[in-house]
Each structure stands twice: as C-alpha cells, then as structure tokens.
Amino acid sequence: MTLKVLNFPDGFTSATAPVELGGAIIVYDVESIIVSGSVSSSLTIGFQQRPVIGDGGAVTTANDVFGSVGGWLNGTQITLIGTDDTNTVTIPFSNTAYGCLVNGNATLENGYTLTLQWNETIERWFEISRNF
Amino acid sequence: MKLLVDTLTSEHEQIFSLTNDTRYILEEIKTYLYMHNAPAGTFTVTLYRNDVELASKSFTSADIKASLNTDNNYIHVFYPLDFGFTPLSKGTYKIKLTSSGYTFSESAYLAWVKEFESIYQEFSSAIPLVTDYPYSFRLIMNTNRELT
Numbered sequence: 001m002t003l004k005v006l007n008f009p010d011g012f013t014s015a016t017a018p019v020e021l022g023g024a025i026i027v028y029d030v031e032s033i034i035v036s037g038s039v040s041s042s043l044t045i046g047f048q049q050r051p052v053i054g055d056g057g058a059v060t061t062a063n064d065v066f067g068s069v070g071g072w073l074n075g076t077q078i079t080l081i082g083t084d085d086t087n088t089v090t091i092p093f094s095n096t097a098y099g100c101l102v103n104g105n106a107t108l109e110n111g112y113t114l115t116l117q118w119n120e121t122i123e124r125w126f127e128i129s130r131n132f
Numbered sequence: 133m134k135l136l137v138d139t140l141t142s143e144h145e146q147i148f149s150l151t152n153d154t155r156y157i158l159e160e161i162k163t164y165l166y167m168h169n170a171p172a173g174t175f176t177v178t179l180y181r182n183d184v185e186l187a188s189k190s191f192t193s194a195d196i197k198a199s200l201n202t203d204n205n206y207i208h209v210f211y212p213l214d215f216g217f218t219p220l221s222k223g224t225y226k227i228k229l230t231s232s233g234y235t236f237s238e239s240a241y242l243a244w245v246k247e248f249e250s251i252y253q254e255f256s257s258a259i260p261l262v263t264d265y266p267y268s269f270r271l272i273m274n275t276n277r278e279l280t
Contacts, residue, residue: 003139006135007133016206018135
C-alpha cells in the first residue's frame with residue numbers, strides 16, 4: 001500500500017497535476033551508493049524512508065548527500081537506513097549549502113538509522129535522530 | 133480539497149455489506165479514482181460475493197477522459213461503470229480493482245481514493261488507522277426495476 005495525500009487547491013483544473021503533500025511515508029528500495037555519491041530523494045514526498053548500501057564496500061557520500069539541485073518540500077524528512085555491516089554508508093558533517101548538520105559523521109551499518117530534515121531557508125539538512 | 137489516495141501497484145479490494153433484507157438491482161459501481169497523467173493499460177472493477185465473481189467491467193484512461201469530455205490528464209472522479217442490472221441481496225461483497233498492461237510509476241498511475249468511513253459499513257466508535265480507511269465507492273441501485 002502506497003498512500004499519497006494530494007492537494008487540489010481552489011481553481012484546480014485537471015490539466016496539471018495536484019501537489020503531493022507530505023502526509024504519507026514512502027518506503028523505497030535499497031539504493032547502492034558510490035563513493036562521494038548522492039542518495040536519491042523525491043522533491044514531492046514529505047516523509048521518505050531510504051535504505052542504503054555502499055557500492056562494493058564502505059563509502060562516504062558527497063557533502064550534499066541528496067544533491068545540490070534543491071527544491072524539496074520545506075521540512076521534508078528522510079530516514080536513511082543502513083543495510084550492511086561491511087558496505088556501510090557514511091553521511092559526513094557539512095556546514096555548506098545542501099550539507100548535513102549531523103552530530104558527527106554518521107556511519108550507517110546494518111539496521112542503523114539516521115533521520116534528516118530539510119530547511120529551505122538555511123539550505124541545510126538537520127539531524128533529527130539516530131539510533132546508534 | 134485534499135484526497136488520500138492509494139496508488140495501484142498490483143490490486144486493491146474493498147469489502148462491503150448489504151444489511152437490509154431487501155433485494156437490490158445494481159446498475160452502476162462508481163469507484164472514486166484518481167488518474168495521474170493517463171497511465172497506459174486496462175483496468176477492471178470486479179464484483180464478488182463469497183469469492184464468486186458476479187460481474188466485471190473494464191476501462192482505460194482514455195475512457196475516463198472521454199466520460200468527462202476532456203483531454204486533461206489529472207482527474208479525480210467517481211467513475212461510473214455499468215453493471216447491467218446485477219441482482220444483489222443481503223450479504224457481504226467485495227470490489228476488486230485490477231489491471232493489465234499497466235505498471236505503476238510516479239509519473240503516471242491510477243489510484244483509488246480512500247475515505248474516512250464507508251457509508252456501506254456499520255459505524256464504529258473506534259478511529260481507524262489511516263491505512264485501514266476504506267476505499268471510496270458508490271453503488272447505484274435501480275429501485276424501480278422488478279427482478280425477472
């Protein structure tokens with residue numbers, strides 16, 4: 001079951017897509033991350049759960065872990081989940097545009113989670129929680 | 133207006149009950165659908181009683197658009213399907229939405245709208261989980277036609 005909350009504003013015409021709101025949690029398939037690579041993300045889903053695994057070994061993502069295009073819904077929350085004890089994925093601390101203000105680099109082993117929240121004004125991802 | 137929709141990936145089904153000791157003649161089932169960018173494929177609504185198929189109707193995205201006489205691709209609608217005077221009686225039924233030649237993608241999909249409480253179910257004081265909200269549909273009965 002994949003639920004979406006769609007907003008049909010006043011004056012909506014069926015010629016364009018309604019805006020997808022962040023009420024639903026979308027769970028994605030495990031994504032393989034390359035060294036200095038980015039993790040995929042949706043610009044229109046407010047709550048995303050994204051399992052990750054290092055591509056061929058332990059990797060550290062780029063500082064802009066979700067890329068530098070921007071445009072996420074303000075307040076978008078993404079939970080990253082590690083899926084392997086060897087092929088880990090490290091999210092680096094980076095106080096630069098589109099970077100993550102995490103409480104120290106976060107290395108995601110199997111079952112480790114890191115939840116980040118986007119602030120459009122500050123242009124940073126903030127650590128909300130981790131389970132390790 | 134906001135709608136909670138469940139995207140069609142394989143199939144959706146909704147159980148409902150008719151509780152009165154009355155014989156019904158079903159004319160139409162109107163499932164409340166959201167069509168996102170006119171996905172390809174054929175969709176089928178099938179009515180079951182005790183897992184026995186009573187009747188089914190198929191449609192496409194083009195049919196939805198034609199029913200509204202529009203070329204637009206983002207439509208939410210109680211889409212009427214003619215079930216040709218299917219006789220029903222007190223009992224429990226199931227409506228299933230399936231597809232063929234269709235694959236879900238974020239850019240084009242069909243979804244079934246959910247509602248807080250079905251008008252065909254007994255009211256409950258318990259607040260259901262969002263995931264348990266029933267799929268929205270309407271049954272159009274013909275109350276003037278006699279069974280033959």
